[in-house]
Amino acid sequence: MAEQATLVIIKPDAIKRGMMGEVLSRLEPLHLEIIGAKAVRVSQALAEAHYQDLRQKPFFRELIDYLQGKLHGTSFVLALVFWGPDAIERVRQVAGATHPEQADPVSIRGALGRMTSAGVMENVLHASADPQEALREIALWFTPQELLRPVPTSRSGSIRIRSKAR
Ligand code: IDP
Ligand code: MG
Numbered sequence: 001m002a003e004q005a006t007l008v009i010i011k012p013d014a015i016k017r018g019m020m021g022e023v024l025s026r027l028e029p030l031h032l033e034i035i036g037a038k039a040v041r042v043s044q045a046l047a048e049a050h051y052q053d054l055r056q057k058p059f060f061r062e063l064i065d066y067l068q069g070k071l072h073g074t075s076f077v078l079a080l081v082f083w084g085p086d087a088i089e090r091v092r093q094v095a096g097a098t099h100p101e102q103a104d105p106v107s108i109r110g111a112l113g114r115m116t117s118a119g120v121m122e123n124v125l126h127a128s129a130d131p132q133e134a135l136r137e138i139a140l141w142f143t144p145q146e147l148l149r150p151v152p153t154s155r156s157g158s159i160r161i162r163s164k165a166r
Helices: 012-016 020-030 044-050 060-068 087-095 108-112 131-141 158-165
Strands: 003-010 033-040 077-085 125-127
Touching: 003 020, 003 087, 003 131, 012 020, 012 060, 012 077, 020 077, 020 087, 020 108, 044 060, 044 131, 077 087, 087 108, 087 125
Parallel strands: none
Antiparallel strands: 003 077, 003 125, 033 077
């Protein structure tokens, strides 16, 4: 089992609905280390850099507004880096499938996520999907000084992305 770091973001719907603690409670049984944690006021540049691969999707603008808290009237998200054996896959498993209605009902998204009557997908949290994405995202959201363990930076110009986004 590889030791991995993975980025988790507790999204604005979870902040708004008072589910921050519940999300952490559901991740805690994984017994991973938290090596970084902070409240972040998400700039447009950071949101766009985070979701850069989804730029062409029809829901991209709404997604940027969602991550920035504009859909829920919230001013921050909680960003965390979890570290430990197979952290990426195990956190994704507990998080559940992207669409709350397709997610396993015992997963975080299945239990706590929803589609609103206005058609907004509220899926509670972000979790890195694979090792390359995890390294890129961690470098985007955290400086090395903010992490309790060294996490390698991705090869894809993470420092450049970071300075652009902040
Ligand atoms: P993931 O978060 O499970 O990795 P991605 O496909 O990477 O899913 O999509 C990133 C985020 O974009 C999702 O978590 C969700 O907030 C949003 N999203 C994905 N698909 C849709 C959609 O069909 N409609 C609205 N929002 C979506
Ligand atoms: Mg994704």
